[in-house]
Amino acid sequence: DAGVTQSPTHLIKTRGQHVTLRCSPISGHKSVSWYQQVLGQGPQFIFQYYEKEERGRGNFPDRFSARQFPNYSSELNVNALLLGDSALYLCASSPTSGSLSDTQYFGPGTRLTVL
């Protein structure tokens, strides 16, 4: 069984650049959520997509955007990178949207470093 996969695993960018992170959910899962984990803190919710529609958005600036494709994979885009965007970006998939008992399964993350 393939779990949640993310690419790339590591990425180094400079301030002002743009980055695209990719996520493939577990087969059969229709919901993808993105989280940012800064060193020493817990993951912080950025977006959730379900059936290609945005279902939730966290407290992040408009430089952050995402989309979900017909095969339920997802991309997270960050424009005009800042040093503070350096973090581990986690993708999580779940079968449905909004069900309290739905377990979210996390990928290994993409480590983004902004210089």
Place this chain on the structure above:
Amino acid sequence: DQQVKQNSPSLSVQEGRISILNCDYTNSMFDYFLWYKKYPAEGPTFLISISSIKDKNEDGRFTVFLNKSAKHLSLHIVPSQPGDSAVYFCAARSGYSSASKIIFGSGTRLSIRP
């Protein structure tokens, strides 16, 4: 404003003894609580959860206790094993949100010593 708080950044427990990880929350709208475990270079892995209508949920060596009046939950691991060494995140969800948004605490690093 941190809605889920884990006030102990680290905890060291002897192998075979009980590990108790604590978590406090401030938002009374939370009605589902979860614990995740994270190893280095891996994503968080779901461990155990509890609905707000319960005060205890048990799964093997892991038990989560919920005290709604105190807005406090704890995870008990008995007996602790070397493979339990990891960062543990307490997390919460609200049924009033249409999204699967999970609010995480800052984590507690558990070390199991021989």
